[in-house]
Each structure stands twice: as C-alpha cells, then as structure tokens.
Amino acid sequence: MPAPTPQLQRFFYSHHFFGGLRQATGVLLPALVLSGLFGWVAGGFVAAVGAACVAILDQPGGPRRYGINGMFAALCLGSATTAITGLAAGNALAIWLVVPALCFAFSMLTVYGKHGGLLGFACLLIMTLTLRTPLTQADVLQHTLISFLGGTFYLLYSALVHRMMWHREEQQALSVALFATADYIATRARFYDIHLDLGENYRQLIRRQAAMTEAHQAARDMVLRELPRGTRSRADRQRQGLLNLFVDMIGLLDSMVATPTDYATLREALPDSDVLLFVRDAMHKLAANVSGLALNVARNRHTRVRNSAKAELRALEFELQQLREQGMPQRNPELYALLVQVLRRVRNMTRQVDRMADHSVNPLPQHSDLSKANRSLNRFLTRQKWRLELLTDNLHGQSAHFRYAVRVAIAALLSMAVGTGLAYAPMVRTLDPGMAGHSYWIILTVLIIMKPGFALTRQRNGWRLTGTLIGCGLALLLFYLGLDPTLYLLILAVCSVLGYSLIQVNYTLSAVFNTLFVLLVFHFLVPGSNTVVGERLADTLIGCVLALGCSYILPSWERNTLDALAHTLRTANQAFLCSGLDFVRAARLTRQADPAAATDPQEAETQWKLCRKNVHIAFSNFTAAFYRMMDEPARRQRRVPVYNRLMIHHHTLASQIAAVIPQLALLDAEPDGIRQALAATDDFLAGRPADPPKVIETDGDHAALAYPLRQMVLAARQVRDNMQALEQTGTARTPDLPE
Structure with missing residues (x-):
C-alpha cells in the first residue's frame, strides 16, 4: 500500500505556512527597522501592533479582493480604536465605560461571519495592547499615527506580495x-x-467531508477569482492549468x-x-x-510517475x-x-x-468559449455582503451574536476588576510588583479564548492553557541557557512564523510558539528578568478561568441552531433533486432536437452543480454544529438520536441523488416505477403524502438505478419522519430562556 504524504511535509508546502511567513515578516519588519536602525524600541513595538492588527485579516486561502478590503477596514477601525482607547485611558471612569462598549460593539461583528469575527478581534487586540502603556493626551496622536503607519506598511506589503506571488498562493x-x-x-x-x-468509518467520513468542503471552498474562491482570458501569456497558461x-x-x-x-x-x-x-x-x-x-x-513540479x-x-x-x-x-x-x-x-x-x-x-484549455465558461464559474464564488440591517436585526436578547457580545463585555469588565484588585493587593505588590501593570494580558487572554459557542470556548480554553504552560517551560529553558542575543532574535522570528502558520492547523502548538514569542519580546524589552514568565502564566490562568466562567452567562447552546440548520439542509437536498430533474429534462429535449421546448443543458447542469455545492455547505454546517453540541455538557444536549439519524440519512440522500441524475440523463424516458420513486422522494422532502412504488424496474440499464432509487426514497422518508419528530418535540418543550 503506498505511503501517504507526511503531515509535516504537507504543512511546510501549504498556504498555512506561506501565509504565516508573510504575516510574520510584515509584522516584524517595522519593529526591526525602527528599533534596529533608529534605536526606537517603543515606536517599533507600536508599529508592529498596528501591523499585527491588519495582518489578522490577511488569512491564507481566501479571495484577494476580500482580503484587501478587510485589511483596509482593519486599518481604519484599528486606528480609530487606538485613538479612542488612548484618550479614555487617561480617565479612570472613561476607561471602564469604553472598554466594555468596544468589546460589545466589535463582538457584534460576528454577524458577518468569519471575516466579521476576524475584523472585530483585530480591533479588540489593538484596543487591549494600547492599554499596555498609559498615554497622556499629548502622546495619543503620536501613538495612533505610528500604529496607523505600521498598519499601512503591512497593507502595502501584503498587496505587493499578493501581486507578485498570486500563482504560488493559488497553487498552495x-x-x-x-x-x-x-x-x-x-x-x-x-x-x-x-x-x-462501519459506524466508525461513517463518523470519520463525515468529518473528512466537512474538512474537504471547507478546503474546496477556499480553493474555489482563490482559483475562480482570476480566470483565464484566452490569451497566450504565461500568466494565462498558469491560470488555465x-x-x-x-x-x-x-x-x-x-x-x-x-x-x-x-x-x-x-x-x-x-x-x-x-x-x-x-x-x-x-x-x-x-x-x-x-x-x-x-x-x-x-x-510547482509536474506529476509524471504514478502508482498504477x-x-x-x-x-x-x-x-x-x-x-x-x-x-x-x-x-x-x-x-x-x-x-x-x-x-x-x-x-x-x-x-x-x-x-x-x-x-x-x-x-x-478545456473550454472553447471561455467567456461563457467564466460567467458560469463565477456563480460558484462566495459573496460577502456587509449590510447594516444584518447588524441591527440582531440587537435583541434571543440573538446568539448579541448574547455573545454581552458575554465578552462582561468578561472584559471582570478582567479589569481582577487586574485592579491585583494591582492594589498588598501581597501581590510585595511579591511581584510587575503583576500590577499587566492586567491587560488577562483581558487579551479572555478575548482570544471566548467564542460564540460554548464548546469552542471550552476547547480553546484547554488548548490555550496547555500551549502557555509548554511555552513558559521552553522560555525558562532558553533563558537558563543564556544564548547569544542574535540567536534569541532568530528564535523569536521562527516562533512568530510558526505561531501565525499553525493557528488554523493546531491551536495548541500555535499557542506554544506565540507564548514563546511574547516572552522573548519581553526578554529584549526587560533583559535579565525572568519573572515575566511567571506573570504571563498567572495572567493566562486567570484569563482562562474568567473566560470559562463567563461562557455560562447568556450561553448560546448549539441545540438552538440545529433545527434551523436541519431545515436548511432539507431545502438544499430538495433543490438538489429538483434542479437535477430539470437537467435530465433539458438533456432529453436536446437529444430530441426540439429547439422550442429545450432549455440550455449546460445552464441546467450548472444550476444542478450549484445546488450540489449548496448541499455540501449545508451538510457541513449541520454536522459541525451537531459535533459541537456533542462537546457541550450532556444536560445541554437535545434530541441527539434524531439529529444523528438526520445526518446519516441526508448524507445517503445526497449521494443517491448524485448517482441517479447522470444515469437518468442518459435515458430517453423512465418507466412508471422509477418515475413514482422520484415523485415520492420529492413529496417526502416537501412533507407531502407520498406513494412509493412497490416495484422498481430492473431490466437492462434500469438495474443500476433500482438500488439507489430505493435508498433515495427510504432516506427521504426517514428525513420527513425525523423532521416531523423535531417539530413535535419543538412545540412541546419550553423555549430556551436566557440563563
């Protein structure tokens, strides 16, 4: 049996590592230039923070246009956040009002999906790091300007790298x-x-399919953004390949x-x-x-030798x-x-x-008519819409995004309260006076860990704490060895690259390298002091406890979203079936040479493939929410057997539809049994009474259709029955109330 490609080799050739290298280089360059060439260490740190805020939106694997727009939004909002936080920091009352308000406002950006969440976190990151050093009103303008210039540098640098390395990014x-x-x-x-x-195989298959759907969508958004134009240039040949x-x-x-x-x-x-x-x-x-x-x-190599x-x-x-x-x-x-x-x-x-x-x-080229093919492929791209109504419509207590924003604001308030308490605690001031000035790290830990879902928060809590413990241990070992400063700087750069690269691959390892990176930065800022290791560990531990405790405030349990996701998945599968039957009719009419009645079979096939993509995405969303619910406390789980059956039957249904439609398109007509099976499947998915056929024809080419059609009808019936069970239990139980 051929050996699979090692995971380490996959990682170093992936867009995760390349993106981490790009991000780390863009963040470290301003700091190295200002501190190394001009000796301005404080200014270099501020510029690096501004660049890091913009770098968060520069995620590998996404469409370039959305990346540039997101980075520009992070630059503008991050600079405004820096100014507001810096002005409020000089007033004891104002800072207690501004920080929770900003936490609530930026956490609400999760209504816009992944990019909105990243933009909100970028602004919260720069808000927290601005709290590190108290600023006078005279210093706020300079601090904001340096941060803005650092972010501007990263934006221009990233745009240049994207323009020069676009083919490499799409390849990865x-x-x-x-x-x-x-x-x-x-x-x-x-x-x-x-x-x-078989049961374990199915569980692994569903997880693999969800991961594959996400990877395919990322590749789709990269490859289909810039399609070949039909020229003979080298760039056009690369796009075509x-x-x-x-x-x-x-x-x-x-x-x-x-x-x-x-x-x-x-x-x-x-x-x-x-x-x-x-x-x-x-x-x-x-x-x-x-x-x-x-x-x-x-x-960037050609494939010639293959296993036969x-x-x-x-x-x-x-x-x-x-x-x-x-x-x-x-x-x-x-x-x-x-x-x-x-x-x-x-x-x-x-x-x-x-x-x-x-x-x-x-x-x-595979397509003779590139313009027509490009128009068809463009419809498969992800479209991001930022509408103000989407934000205002979620400003109520039943919205999961609103409840999450409230949790984050409360957690930030508690973090400030704990930090203030530590600053005035006599024992802490006696044993370690440095703890009094590091309360911002508690807030940062809370903001990094807290996620809209309880399961994600608890998961990330454990990963963050484990990574911090390992990172602190490695830092103590490095400081004990007393290495050359140049070697420390090299290790710092490597940790920065790996910290950015691993954040989407392995969060625990990412936390290890990020912790080591931060401790090395403080080692350069305050040489010879190892107490910062214990302070970082204590702050992280406090932040983890606060984040986990606050996750029980107005929680958004996954059980509250699964019903809606189940309905979306059923609708997607029904549209998949109906669009497939439209494609079958178009193919038959084309063969019959009836121009008046025939529709474009290529257009019908494109619509069917669009519906297939929607099924994969809806199935991935449903299964991800189901497995997140399984990671929540047992008393917060609801109707687990019903959701599990729906997951299995929808997977079977989509597979059988994908198997049946191409075979039907090759037939000039189907017999009564097959026609009744298709009608019964559609009726079951629509919730209507259905009359499944007692016999499905198995003569000739019809034998290959008999089994998938029976499975399709059975899966559709099971989907209908389980959806009815959800509706009955949903009306009988008491609605979830804020807790």
Whole structure:
C-alpha cells in the first residue's frame, strides 16, 4: 500500500505556512527597522501592533479582493480604536465605560461571519495592547499615527506580495484541497475493509467531508477569482492549468460521492470474495496518487510517475466475470449491477486522476468559449455582503451574536476588576510588583479564548492553557541557557512564523510558539528578568478561568441552531433533486432536437452543480454544529438520536441523488416505477403524502438505478419522519430562556 504524504511535509508546502511567513515578516519588519536602525524600541513595538492588527485579516486561502478590503477596514477601525482607547485611558471612569462598549460593539461583528469575527478581534487586540502603556493626551496622536503607519506598511506589503506571488498562493490553496480530497478517498477505501467498523468509518467520513468542503471552498474562491482570458501569456497558461486541475478535482469528487454502495450488503453477500480487497487497494493507490499530485502542485513540479491501479482493475474484471459465470446477474441482478457500478466508478476515478496529472504537465484549455465558461464559474464564488440591517436585526436578547457580545463585555469588565484588585493587593505588590501593570494580558487572554459557542470556548480554553504552560517551560529553558542575543532574535522570528502558520492547523502548538514569542519580546524589552514568565502564566490562568466562567452567562447552546440548520439542509437536498430533474429534462429535449421546448443543458447542469455545492455547505454546517453540541455538557444536549439519524440519512440522500441524475440523463424516458420513486422522494422532502412504488424496474440499464432509487426514497422518508419528530418535540418543550 503506498505511503501517504507526511503531515509535516504537507504543512511546510501549504498556504498555512506561506501565509504565516508573510504575516510574520510584515509584522516584524517595522519593529526591526525602527528599533534596529533608529534605536526606537517603543515606536517599533507600536508599529508592529498596528501591523499585527491588519495582518489578522490577511488569512491564507481566501479571495484577494476580500482580503484587501478587510485589511483596509482593519486599518481604519484599528486606528480609530487606538485613538479612542488612548484618550479614555487617561480617565479612570472613561476607561471602564469604553472598554466594555468596544468589546460589545466589535463582538457584534460576528454577524458577518468569519471575516466579521476576524475584523472585530483585530480591533479588540489593538484596543487591549494600547492599554499596555498609559498615554497622556499629548502622546495619543503620536501613538495612533505610528500604529496607523505600521498598519499601512503591512497593507502595502501584503498587496505587493499578493501581486507578485498570486500563482504560488493559488497553487498552495489548490494543494490543500487536493490533500483533503486524497484523505477523503482513503477514508472511503476503509469501507471495503471487512475488518473495520462501519459506524466508525461513517463518523470519520463525515468529518473528512466537512474538512474537504471547507478546503474546496477556499480553493474555489482563490482559483475562480482570476480566470483565464484566452490569451497566450504565461500568466494565462498558469491560470488555465490551475482551473483544469480544480475542475478535474470536482469531477473526481462527483465520481466518489455518486457511488451508490451498500457496504453492509456487500460485506454480507461477499465476505470471502477478493472483490472488496481489490477495490480497497485501488482506492488507496488513487488516494496516494492525488496526495502526490497535491505535493507536486505545491512544489510547482509536474506529476509524471504514478502508482498504477491497472492490476486491481483487471483483477476486479476477472472477479466479475467469475460471478457472471456463476449466474449472479440472474440470481441477484441488483447486487451484480452494484458491483458493475463500483468497477465503473473506480475506472472513471483512475482516468480522472491520470487526466489531472496530465494537466499538471500540459495545461490545455478545456473550454472553447471561455467567456461563457467564466460567467458560469463565477456563480460558484462566495459573496460577502456587509449590510447594516444584518447588524441591527440582531440587537435583541434571543440573538446568539448579541448574547455573545454581552458575554465578552462582561468578561472584559471582570478582567479589569481582577487586574485592579491585583494591582492594589498588598501581597501581590510585595511579591511581584510587575503583576500590577499587566492586567491587560488577562483581558487579551479572555478575548482570544471566548467564542460564540460554548464548546469552542471550552476547547480553546484547554488548548490555550496547555500551549502557555509548554511555552513558559521552553522560555525558562532558553533563558537558563543564556544564548547569544542574535540567536534569541532568530528564535523569536521562527516562533512568530510558526505561531501565525499553525493557528488554523493546531491551536495548541500555535499557542506554544506565540507564548514563546511574547516572552522573548519581553526578554529584549526587560533583559535579565525572568519573572515575566511567571506573570504571563498567572495572567493566562486567570484569563482562562474568567473566560470559562463567563461562557455560562447568556450561553448560546448549539441545540438552538440545529433545527434551523436541519431545515436548511432539507431545502438544499430538495433543490438538489429538483434542479437535477430539470437537467435530465433539458438533456432529453436536446437529444430530441426540439429547439422550442429545450432549455440550455449546460445552464441546467450548472444550476444542478450549484445546488450540489449548496448541499455540501449545508451538510457541513449541520454536522459541525451537531459535533459541537456533542462537546457541550450532556444536560445541554437535545434530541441527539434524531439529529444523528438526520445526518446519516441526508448524507445517503445526497449521494443517491448524485448517482441517479447522470444515469437518468442518459435515458430517453423512465418507466412508471422509477418515475413514482422520484415523485415520492420529492413529496417526502416537501412533507407531502407520498406513494412509493412497490416495484422498481430492473431490466437492462434500469438495474443500476433500482438500488439507489430505493435508498433515495427510504432516506427521504426517514428525513420527513425525523423532521416531523423535531417539530413535535419543538412545540412541546419550553423555549430556551436566557440563563
């Protein structure tokens, strides 16, 4: 079995590491220039803080236009926040009013999704670090100006790097998506191993699919932003090559998702056959091929040498011939049709992976009409809308965003109160006077840890505390060794790069390197003092306790959002089915050469693929919320079996729809049984009474449709029944009240 690509190699060639290197360089350069060349250490720190505020919006894997707009918003709002905080810091009453108000206002930006949350956190970060040093009114203008210039430098620097390295960034985003696809293929291969538990395999598959959906969306937003224009320039050839790979990757995903397989039936009917073994080995080889392709895309190399699955395909053909000679097509036509479909899918996947490798060498255009193709592909992009109504509509006690903003404001108030108490505590002032001036670190810890969901807050709490403990231990070891200052500076730069790079990959390791980075900064600011290590550890511990305690104030439990997500997923699957049937009708009318009645089959297919993308996103949102609920306290969980069944049945339903529609499009008409099955599925999803067919035709090409149609009708019926159970229990129980 081919060995997978090592995770460390994946990381260093990913856009996570490249983005972390870009962010760390842009943040450290102002500080190094001002402190190293001009000896202005304080000014360098302020400029670095301003750059760090803007860098938070410069996330790897996102569309460049939104990144530039987000960084510009962070620059403007961050500078205003610096001025407001600096002016309020000189007044004891004003600072107690301004800090909670800013925490509430910027936390409300989570209504705008991920980018809104990052913008709010960037402003809260610069607010907290402005509290580090008390400013007079005369110093506020200078402090704000330096912070603004630091942020401006990062904005210009990032725009320049993006312009020069756009192809590299798109390659890395596509590489991450290809790696996620390879992991998904390897997980599906596990289903053909009779020694592995099916239930555990399904749980892993759903998590892999959610991660793959997120990676594909990031790659989609990068690759489809700048499409080829049909010129013969080098940049246009590069765009065409990445576009070809992306389209092939989505086609490969279609082949996997559209595989109607009853693994339990296969295991029961063929326990001693080598068929499952050959399928498993072939898919493992394909996963290794896609993983190798992903690595070569990230390294800007061509893929020529591949693991061949020809031996497994020939063995599968021989096994099917043996089963055919034993009379399986007559004895069990549906099982035989299922095995034939599995062989065809594996063969198609092999061809698609080979074509992807060829396109990495020779990026020839796939579309003759580029303008029309570009218009179609543009509809798959993520659109971010910043509407004021979305913010004002959430200013009420039942809004999860409003409750989160209130929690953050209360936590900030408590952090200030604890910091003030420590400043005036006689024991603390005697043992460690430095603790009195570091209360801002408690606020910063709280702001970093607290998230809208309870499970995310508790998770990040543990990660942050663990990372801080390890980072403090490593810092003490480094300070004990008494290394050369140049070496300390080199370690500081490495920690900054890894801290930024790992924040989306492994938060605990990111916290380790960020803690070490901060402690090294203080080591340069206050040489020879190791008490800062204990102070950082104590402040972090206090902040973790406050963040976890405040997460129980007006909590937003995931159970309150799952019903809405379940309805969205049902609507998405129904639209997926209806748009697929529209595509089937368009394909048939086109073959019948009826221009008056026919619609554009390419347009119908594009609409179907858009609905498929919406299904993947809706399913990913639902499963993510479900697993977050499972991480919450048991007494806060509701209707776990119902949600779990919905997750399984929706996954089955989407897979069977993806399998049935392309086969229906090849038929000129379907018999009554198949037509009734399609109508029953639509009725079940709409909540209407349905009449499933008693018999589904299995003659000829219809045998391959019988099994997926039965599974589709059954899954739709189960979705309807479970949704009705949710509605009945939802009306019977008492609504959740603020706690």
